[in-house]
Amino acid sequence: MVGADEGRATMADPPKVPEWRALGRGVRCRCPRCGGRHIVASMFEVKDSCPTCGMHFQREEGYWLGAMALVTAVVVVLFAGIIVAALTLFGDDVPWTGITIVAVLVNVGLPILGYGWAKTTWMGLDYAFNPPTTTEEADAITRMAIDPDAT
Secondary structure (H helix, E strand, O other), X not given: OOOOOOOOOEOOEOOOOOHHHXXXXXXXXXXXXXXXXXXXXXXXXXXXXXXXXXOXXXXXXXXXXXXXXXXXXXXXXXXXXXXXXXXXXXXXXXXXXXXXXXXXXXXXXXXXXXXXXHHHHHHHHHHHHOOOOHHHHHHHHHHHXXXXXXX
16 A cells, blocks of 8 residues: 655655756756746746745855856857858858858857856756755745745
């Protein structure tokens, strides 16, 4: 006979999310802990806590530097891809003016438009390889018990 509490996580045994799932949730702009939606407050900002599970997102001072590094890495890779593609497609007759315009748009636009995505992806990476402590789990549970609508 299966007990009533079997399958539920306890404080001593917080839910373990596989690394690939936490990262996938972050890439899709969902909470890496529970997969909850509506964690993005605007195109540039993520809510302080998950409205579904109460997990606090900014785990320490300077936490979002990882998101800035992530979006910068994506821009560098994309910029290099544009240059390599231009050299491959056009050979010696590269239209540098057009390539420069595209490159400037990517280098300016992507960090602005992709920052919210970079934050949720960073949260997924961080959660996957640095799972929440028991204290963070307890805080999330307490936050939801006190006021589930406050997140």
